[in-house]
Amino acid sequence: MNDPELNAILKAARLPESATDTWEDIPRTVLAEIRRDSRTGRPSAWRRRRLSWGFALATAAALLAFTLGYWRGHAPGPDVLQDAKFLRETLALFPHQVRAIVKDEQGVSLVLSDTGDVPASPPLYVRICDGRQCVSAVTFSGQEIQIAGRRVTVLADPRGGIILEGHDFIWSNTRPELAGNDLKIQAHRLDAVRL
Numbered sequence: 001m002n003d004p005e006l007n008a009i010l011k012a013a014r015l016p017e018s019a020t021d022t023w024e025d026i027p028r029t030v031l032a033e034i035r036r037d038s039r040t041g042r043p044s045a046w047r048r049r050r051l052s053w054g055f056a057l058a059t060a061a062a063l064l065a066f067t068l069g070y071w072r073g074h075a076p077g078p079d080v081l082q083d084a085k086f087l088r089e090t091l092a093l094f095p096h097q098v099r100a101i102v103k104d105e106q107g108v109s110l111v112l113s114d115t116g117d118v119p120a121s122p123p124l125y126v127r128i129c130d131g132r133q134c135v136s137a138v139t140f141s142g143q144e145i146q147i148a149g150r151r152v153t154v155l156a157d158p159r160g161g162i163i164l165e166g167h168d169f170i171w172s173n174t175r176p177e178l179a180g181n182d183l184k185i186q187a188h189r190l191d192a193v194r195l
Helices: 003-012 019-040 045-073 084-093
Strands: 098-104 107-112 124-129 134-139 144-147 150-156 162-166 170-172 184-189
Touching (some): 045 084, 084 098, 124 162, 162 184
Antiparallel strands (some): 098 107, 124 134, 124 184, 144 150
8 A cells, every 4th residue: 555545544434423522521420429429538549549559659769768867877897797787687677588688799689479478587687608708697497598609508406406307518606627628607696686
C-alpha cells in the first residue's frame, strides 16, 4: 500500500455518529465517580496504589536515613560487626530474616531470608582471612553463607563450640588446627547482643 491509497482510505472513513454525545458525557462521568468515592470514604484504586508506593518509599527513606545516621556517627572499623547496638537495631528491623551481616572490602551487606525462617539463637561472629583479604560476618547457627569466596556452613553447640564447614575444610574454635590450610579463622558467640 502506498501513500495515495492510504489517504484515500482515511478520507473515506466516517466518524462514529454519537461521538459528540460521548465526549460531552466524559467530564460528568468522571466527576460522578470522584463524588461517589469521596462519599463512600474509600480511596479509588489509583489513590490506593499511590498510597502504597508512598508508604514503600517512606520506609526505604527511613532505612536509608538510619544507615546514613549510624555510619556518620560510627566510622566503620575492623570491629563494626561486634558493635552490640548496631546488631540489635539491625536484627530488630528484620526479625527472623537476617541470615548474615557480612563485611568485606566493599563494605557491609545484609543477607536476608525471604521467608523469615531464621531461628532465634545467639549471633555468631566469624572472621576468615586468606592472606590477601579478610571477611567478617555475623550469622546464626545452621546458616550457610558465602564468605571469603567460599560457601560455609556455621554450626554452634550449647557449650560455646563453633564449627565452620566448607567444601575443602572444616574448622572448630575448640580445635583450630583442623582447617589444615592457609586460612586464619576466628569465631565466637556475641553474647552481649540480646534480642
